[in-house]
Amino acid sequence: MRMDRRQALTMLSGLAAAGLAGCGGEPPLRIAVVWSGWELSRFRDILDERNAVVYSAGDNIAALIRNPVARTAAPDVAIVPRGLVEDHAICTRLRTVSSKNDPPYWQELLRCGADGSIKGAWFKVAHKSLVWYRPEAVPDPPADWESWVRMCESRAASGHPPLAIGAADGWVLTDWFENVLAGLDRDTYRTLHEKTGDWSQESVREALRRLARLWSIENLFPGGGRRALITQFHDSILDVFRYGRADMVAASDFAWPVIAQYRSPGQAARRFRFPGPRGRPAPPVVAGGDAVVALRSSGDRGGRLVEKLTGDEGVSRLERWAAAGGFLSLNPRVQGYPPELQNLAQEVRGDIEFDLSDRLTGRLAGGNGQGLWRVLTELFAKVAVDGQHPDQVADSAVQALRVLSEAGEGS
Amino acid sequence: MTGGDSFLFEVTPHHDMRAPATWHGQSRWGAWGYLLPAAVLAVVVLLAPLVATVVTSVTGAEGAGGYLEVLTDEDVWLALVHNAVWLVLALVVCGLGLGLAWLSRDAGPRMRRLLLTVLALPAVTSPLTAGVAFRLIFDANPSRGVVSALLPGDVLFLGPGWIWLVLGLAFVWQWTGLAYLVFHVGLANVPVDLLRVARVFDAGRLRRLRTVVFPALFPTAAVVMLVVLTAAVRVFDLVLIGAPGSIQTEVDVVGLFWWRHRNDLGDGRASALAILLFALAVAVVMLVIWRLRRDWPEAGPQRAEPHAPVPSRPRWGVQILAAAVALAWGFPFVTLLVTSLRSPDAVATSGWWSGGYGLGSYGEAFADGSFAGALAATAQRGLLVAVLVVLLAVPAAYALTPGQLPRRTRRIVAAVAVVLAVLPPQALAVPLGEVLGTLLGSAVILSFVHTALVLPLGVLLLRNAFTSVPRPVVLRPLAEGRSAMMRMTIESGPSVVAVAVLAFVLTWNDLVVGLLLNWPAADQAPLIVLQQARQFATSAGGLTAQAVVLTAVPVLLLSATGRWLIRGLTQGVRR
Numbered sequence: 001m002r003m004d005r006r007q008a009l010t011m012l013s014g015l016a017a018a019g020l021a022g023c024g025g026e027p028p029l030r031i032a033v034v035w036s037g038w039e040l041s042r043f044r045d046i047l048d049e050r051n052a053v054v055y056s057a058g059d060n061i062a063a064l065i066r067n068p069v070a071r072t073a074a075p076d077v078a079i080v081p082r083g084l085v086e087d088h089a090i091c092t093r094l095r096t097v098s099s100k101n102d103p104p105y106w107q108e109l110l111r112c113g114a115d116g117s118i119k120g121a122w123f124k125v126a127h128k129s130l131v132w133y134r135p136e137a138v139p140d141p142p143a144d145w146e147s148w149v150r151m152c153e154s155r156a157a158s159g160h161p162p163l164a165i166g167a168a169d170g171w172v173l174t175d176w177f178e179n180v181l182a183g184l185d186r187d188t189y190r191t192l193h194e195k196t197g198d199w200s201q202e203s204v205r206e207a208l209r210r211l212a213r214l215w216s217i218e219n220l221f222p223g224g225g226r227r228a229l230i231t232q233f234h235d236s237i238l239d240v241f242r243y244g245r246a247d248m249v250a251a252s253d254f255a256w257p258v259i260a261q262y263r264s265p266g267q268a269a270r271r272f273r274f275p276g277p278r279g280r281p282a283p284p285v286v287a288g289g290d291a292v293v294a295l296r297s298s299g300d301r302g303g304r305l306v307e308k309l310t311g312d313e314g315v316s317r318l319e320r321w322a323a324a325g326g327f328l329s330l331n332p333r334v335q336g337y338p339p340e341l342q343n344l345a346q347e348v349r350g351d352i353e354f355d356l357s358d359r360l361t362g363r364l365a366g367g368n369g370q371g372l373w374r375v376l377t378e379l380f381a382k383v384a385v386d387g388q389h390p391d392q393v394a395d396s397a398v399q400a401l402r403v404l405s406e407a408g409e410g411s
Numbered sequence: 412m413t414g415g416d417s418f419l420f421e422v423t424p425h426h427d428m429r430a431p432a433t434w435h436g437q438s439r440w441g442a443w444g445y446l447l448p449a450a451v452l453a454v455v456v457l458l459a460p461l462v463a464t465v466v467t468s469v470t471g472a473e474g475a476g477g478y479l480e481v482l483t484d485e486d487v488w489l490a491l492v493h494n495a496v497w498l499v500l501a502l503v504v505c506g507l508g509l510g511l512a513w514l515s516r517d518a519g520p521r522m523r524r525l526l527l528t529v530l531a532l533p534a535v536t537s538p539l540t541a542g543v544a545f546r547l548i549f550d551a552n553p554s555r556g557v558v559s560a561l562l563p564g565d566v567l568f569l570g571p572g573w574i575w576l577v578l579g580l581a582f583v584w585q586w587t588g589l590a591y592l593v594f595h596v597g598l599a600n601v602p603v604d605l606l607r608v609a610r611v612f613d614a615g616r617l618r619r620l621r622t623v624v625f626p627a628l629f630p631t632a633a634v635v636m637l638v639v640l641t642a643a644v645r646v647f648d649l650v651l652i653g654a655p656g657s658i659q660t661e662v663d664v665v666g667l668f669w670w671r672h673r674n675d676l677g678d679g680r681a682s683a684l685a686i687l688l689f690a691l692a693v694a695v696v697m698l699v700i701w702r703l704r705r706d707w708p709e710a711g712p713q714r715a716e717p718h719a720p721v722p723s724r725p726r727w728g729v730q731i732l733a734a735a736v737a738l739a740w741g742f743p744f745v746t747l748l749v750t751s752l753r754s755p756d757a758v759a760t761s762g763w764w765s766g767g768y769g770l771g772s773y774g775e776a777f778a779d780g781s782f783a784g785a786l787a788a789t790a791q792r793g794l795l796v797a798v799l800v801v802l803l804a805v806p807a808a809y810a811l812t813p814g815q816l817p818r819r820t821r822r823i824v825a826a827v828a829v830v831l832a833v834l835p836p837q838a839l840a841v842p843l844g845e846v847l848g849t850l851l852g853s854a855v856i857l858s859f860v861h862t863a864l865v866l867p868l869g870v871l872l873l874r875n876a877f878t879s880v881p882r883p884v885v886l887r888p889l890a891e892g893r894s895a896m897m898r899m900t901i902e903s904g905p906s907v908v909a910v911a912v913l914a915f916v917l918t919w920n921d922l923v924v925g926l927l928l929n930w931p932a933a934d935q936a937p938l939i940v941l942q943q944a945r946q947f948a949t950s951a952g953g954l955t956a957q958a959v960v961l962t963a964v965p966v967l968l969l970s971a972t973g974r975w976l977i978r979g980l981t982q983g984v985r986r
């Protein structure tokens with residue numbers, strides 16, 4: 001009886017181990033990504049590497065690199081949001097790699113650790129300062145924030161909700177905030193991600209007020225603010241380009257594949273730059289991105305793969321994804337973007353500010369019900385659902401942000 | 412009732428268990444040996460990390476003040492209140508299950524069987540799938556959600572406030588079946604003699620309910636309430652996938668709050684919160700046991716065979732009601748299945764009644780191969796866990812039968828098992844993750860964590876089954892100085908099957924353990940489903956296809972073993 005049990009155990013665990021480890025030769029390179037579904041399929045398509053296992057680590061990717069519970073799942077190479085590089089425990093596990101195609105500003109974003117070297121290369125970046133619209137509903141795009149707000153007011157008053165917004169996703173709201181703040185006060189924007197960042201500055205308050213005033217406009221969103229609060233990013237795109245329930249949606253370049261797939265037949269889609277305040281210099285592009293990093297455990301193979309994914313030899317493969325949309329590369333040789341996305345790759349190589357919410361740490365860091373996401377979601381709910389006074393709501397949001405920033409990293 | 416062994420589930424031995432007290436060659440140490448493997452696993456995987464969490468909670472930066480800080484945090488309070496709401500819902504589930512079981516006595520055998528099937532299926536469905544189904548049904552877009560299409564108005568079911576209705580319905584949908592099943596058996600075993608006596612003395616319907624039926628149901632209710640209340644304390648995946656991101660804080664529960672905020676809480680406070688969650692679970696269970704652990708007078712000799720359900724002619728009104736309940740309970744499954752049989756584009760833009768049928772969503776679900784791989788890995792893990800649980804729980808349960816360990820020891824072990832059965836994984840995750848990451852670190856290890864988490868419930872169920880094995884059957888091997896374990900196992904076949912199925916299904920459906928231990932999504936199928944659900948509407952096609960596949964496996968298992976399962980789950984519950 002006991003012997004049987006032991007045998008059965010050995011056999012079963014052996015089976016399980018064999019099933020997971022694969023067999024023989026050089027072990028496959030393990031590549032962890034945050035994407036799933038469509039993007040994961042795209043990535044597999046362009047990876048074109050026989051001896052590699054690609055898997056979605058999802059939201060667990062940070063912990064998986066920092067302290068893998070399953071050794072067999074510890075990645076050799078990972079494609080991660082930038083915030084992870086800031087994590088000291090992760091940074092020390094990374095090899096020094098970089099891409100000569102990344103502009104200096106972008107390279108600096110990946111510098112970390114005691115040796116201060118660059119620990120990654122940008123694989124996929126995003127242009128977050130765009131507003132997509134139906135040309136028949138918006139004959140002339142607004143030149144600045146003030147005229148945009150006026151346009152929304154008159155359109156809403158005439159009974160057509162002008163704006164769709166995916167307020168169910170916190171990052172949609174942070175993108176709004178970043179665009180408004182970067183237009184108002186770039187210097188403040190640049191300091192906020194630091195631990196000493198002062199969130200009680202007047203420009204932060206002003207940015208929140210502007211958002212609160214816009215979002216409090218009656219009949220601004222299809223179905224009202226209550227529905228906007230539970231509308232996700234993709235749904236907001238459908239509202240505009242599928243159902244025609246709204247005219248415009250502020251969304252990154254990666255809205256394009258969604259528009260292309262789901263728009264009603266013959267529906268045209270155009271875009272304008274997220275408008276800045278009147279009488280100020282044009283605001284910078286707010287950009288985000290995912291970087292490819294190689295772990296020390298990967299040896300030279302990791303470095304080679306980074307080179308392959310971001311360097312010049314991979315250009316033709318990257319163009320396959322670029323042509324499908326939702327993919328901007330910092331490599332200027334990558335061409336073949338859809339006409340709707342022309343020039344965006346150049347713009348993200350130019351005058352940009354990096355996505356603030358991706359750089360926040362401690363209690364301000366994002367996630368559902370957390371940090372900046374939560375403060376903005378509450379601000380949205382208060383003005384768009386409960387109909388509270390915008391300026392007061394903005395003030396209480398500033399207060400909440402100050403509390404979060406002063407609480408630091410917990411203990 | 413023989414008082415000593417009637418802890419938690421009132422177990423009625425069929426024969427006198429007390430004599431003779433000692434057996435040839437059957438030493439007390441032998442009994443300890445049976446318990447040892449299970450005990451070692453429980454200590455290593457459950458107790459040691461639990462102790463580590465307790466230690467961290469009092470030695471953190473704030474010391475024991477961490478508890479105070481956590482308890483004075485407004486958000487934690489809100490989460491605690493929400494947990495209380497779920498506990499109330501668990502009582503509703505028990506009441507509803509009892510009511511349905513009571514009604515179905517008059518529904519005729521065929522309708523009863525249909526009800527049993529339809530109601531039991533959600534219990535083996537993962538909360539994740541339940542969340543997907545109910546989010547689809549209550550989709551706020553009138554072009555897609557069936558409720559929004561039928562009730563065009565201002566009510567947004569996934570929005571603030573109303574979200575509770577959606578999640579609550581999903582919970583009730585999921586657990587009522589289990590309550591129904593167990594009460595169904597329990598009601599059939601209400602002592603007919605006592606009822607007859609009560610009727611003779613002209614006791615009214617209500618009075619008969621109060622004095623005879625309810626007391627007779629207490630032991631049954633203990634099983635149901637233990638499972639459902641534990642589910643209520645542990646609510647996690649349902650909220651995570653069922654509520655849109657912006658609404659999540661509105662329906663936060665302690666388990667989720669801990670997961671979201673453990674980093675910014677700091678080690679001390681995070682541990683304190685996890686221990687509080689554990690304490691909540693234990694308090695609830697203790698309350699149940701304390702309330703339900705009352706003896707009630709023995710109603711003459713028990714019959715060996717369970718009674719046939721109270722015979723009665725099917726009544727039309729009841730039959731129609733039962734059919735309506737069956738329809739309502741089947742509806743989420745129909746929604747899932749029909750939605751999965753439409754093309755992904757059609758699912759994203761229109762409701763299931765508007766055509767666009769095809770197998771495209773299944774193509775999308777399996778497109779990149781990761782889901783298929785995860786299914787294989789998850790199934791492998793589930794099988795391993797089922798085997799391990801049976802191998803460990805059978806000897807442990809045997810050690811807890813009369814004649815093995817001393818009576819007091821048995822009671823202590825059983826009490827520990829009850830407490831461990833409700834242990835929320837949040838109380839273990841951090842220390843467990845650290846140890847597993849640095850020392851062991853292989854993919855098989857997750858199986859052992861699952862095994863340890865299912866083990867206490869398995870031991871309790873098997874112990875009840877073993878104790879109710881008729882004594883004469885095991886007398887012979889015992890008298891000859893041999894172990895009666897094999898004999899008891901064979902006699903309790905249905906219970907062993909039930910425990911194995913339970914272990915497999917719990918592992919198969921698990922999301923929480925994988926998520927808390929930072930398991931890669933590619934290795935645990937429900938995690939992939941969760942990843943896919945980030946943009947719910949546009950991925951709903953592939954999502955429902957995956958949910959259908961994920962549900963099909965336990966459902967097939969249930970239909971293959973159903974007969975045994977019912978007997979197995981209720982064996983040892985007074986019959």
